[in-house]
Amino acid sequence: MIELQGLTKRYGDKTAVDHLTFTVRPGVVTGFLGPNGAGKSTTMRMVLGLDRPSGGDVRIDGRHYAQLSEPLKYIGALLDAKDVHGGRSAYDHLLCLAQANRIPRRRVDEVLETVGLTAVARKRSKGFSLGMGQRLGIAGALLGDPEILMFDEPVNGLDPEGIRWIRNLMKGLAAQGRTVFVSSHLMSEMALTAEHLIVIGRGRLLADTSMAQFIAQNSRAFVRIRTPQVERMKDVLTAAGHIPVQTGDGSYEVADVEPATIGELAAQHQLVLHELSPQRASLEDAFMRLTADSVEYHAGAVPPGGPALPPGQPPVPAAPGSPYGPPQQSGQPVPPGQPPYAPPQGQQTPPAEGQGQPQWGAQWRNNPRSGKRR
Numbered sequence: 001m002i003e004l005q006g007l008t009k010r011y012g013d014k015t016a017v018d019h020l021t022f023t024v025r026p027g028v029v030t031g032f033l034g035p036n037g038a039g040k041s042t043t044m045r046m047v048l049g050l051d052r053p054s055g056g057d058v059r060i061d062g063r064h065y066a067q068l069s070e071p072l073k074y075i076g077a078l079l080d081a082k083d084v085h086g087g088r089s090a091y092d093h094l095l096c097l098a099q100a101n102r103i104p105r106r107r108v109d110e111v112l113e114t115v116g117l118t119a120v121a122r123k124r125s126k127g128f129s130l131g132m133g134q135r136l137g138i139a140g141a142l143l144g145d146p147e148i149l150m151f152d153e154p155v156n157g158l159d160p161e162g163i164r165w166i167r168n169l170m171k172g173l174a175a176q177g178r179t180v181f182v183s184s185h186l187m188s189e190m191a192l193t194a195e196h197l198i199v200i201g202r203g204r205l206l207a208d209t210s211m212a213q214f215i216a217q218n219s220r221a222f223v224r225i226r227t228p229q230v231e232r233m234k235d236v237l238t239a240a241g242h243i244p245v246q247t248g249d250g251s252y253e254v255a256d257v258e259p260a261t262i263g264e265l266a267a268q269h270q271l272v273l274h275e276l277s278p279q280r281a282s283l284e285d286a287f288m289r290l291t292a293d294s295v296e297y298h299a300g301a302v303p304p305g306g307p308a309l310p311p312g313q314p315p316v317p318a319a320p321g322s323p324y325g326p327p328q329q330s331g332q333p334v335p336p337g338q339p340p341y342a343p344p345q346g347q348q349t350p351p352a353e354g355q356g357q358p359q360w361g362a363q364w365r366n367n368p369r370s371g372k373r374r
């Protein structure tokens with residue numbers, strides 16, 4: 001379990017992480033989402049003790065990183081896959097890590113096998129593709145067989161096969177009862193991987209919710225219609241209790257109704273329809289709306305708010321009680337109305353310390369110098 005309490009990091013005038021309070025629990029993959037520059041990497045570096053917090057606290061199973069006598073058996077991380085001595089082979093890189101942490105040599109072979117690098121283990125890592133480099137970084141994270149794993153943007157730049165592999169690996173680790181915390185700026189990817197979501201923007205907590213709840217609230221169905229008889233169609237729909245909402249391209253969107261119902265209404269009133277199509281709001285759009293005010297770097301042509309809201313869907317900031325409301329005040333708990341987090345039914349309870357997993361080595365950091373510097 002990773003617990004953040006009011007965690008804050010300032011670089012001069014810049015507040016990179018702003019009073020973050022949340023808990024990452026075992027047994028599920030927790031997605032850590034935010035646009036570029038939101039503070040994800042800075043948060044992860046503070047978890048590992050690589051950056052000193054300006055305020056607040058972060059604990060790993062109740063203790064600070066520096067208090068862990070054998071950190072390797074608690075937490076493994078992939079922060080920057082490129083931060084590897086390119087002249088060394090994959091095997092030697094892992095062996096150095098293992099020896100520095102009193103981890104048995106055979107564990108190197110095991111993790112190489114797990115990540116599928118056995119065949120190229122003796123090759124210098126500077127010739128590795130991006131995907132192979134990511135696998136090597138993940139092997140390093142797994143080396144100590146830790147109960148907690150943290151991956152910073154692990155699928156960046158990977159091909160579909162590599163993405164699927166990492167996705168399945170993370171799910172498998174969580175299914176073993178481990179704590180898996182993975183950052184991304186892609187909602188679509190997290191929707192396939194994570195069961196729980198932490199969303200931040202400009203260093204602040206925007207949402208702490210189950211993925212199921214996020215999907216239920218943000219992927220509502222609606223119907224798009226186009227008609228040359230706009231005013232009459234609006235009157236007919238309104239009289240039937242529906243609320244047509246005009247979009248920028250001249251179409252109308254109607255929530256909570258079946259396309260067939262609108263088609264029948266149009267037929268009854270002899271109205272012409274040029275389009276009658278079922279639609280579903282994308283999670284990526286929902287994520288963009290949620291973080292719209294927090295995006296640091298905008299491409300010129302993209303409106304900060306993202307695409308138009310589907311009808312009936314609350315804009316952000318949302319109504320009080322919604323988990324998708326405005327950024328949290330410093331140190332505040334998750335918005336009211338959010339169900340308490342709980343692992344899915346039948347979930348495996350993580351093994352108690354000293355049970356289940358072999359315990360490895362002494363002081364270890366996956367990569368003390370890793371992390372971005374700007």
Ligand SMILES: Nc1ncnc2c1ncn2[C@@H]1O[C@H](COP(=O)(O)OP(=O)(O)OP(=O)(O)O)[C@@H](O)[C@H]1O
Pocket residue numbers: 011014015016034035036037038039040041042043185296372373374
């Ligand atoms: N060493 C540093 N010195 C000054 N500012 C920094 C430093 N590290 C990060 N920042 C700033 O802190 C903010 C958060 O950066 P961080 O890398 O944590 O964001 P991120 O969410 O991981 O972004 P990305 O998705 O682009 O990796 C950014 O504005 C960044 O420029």
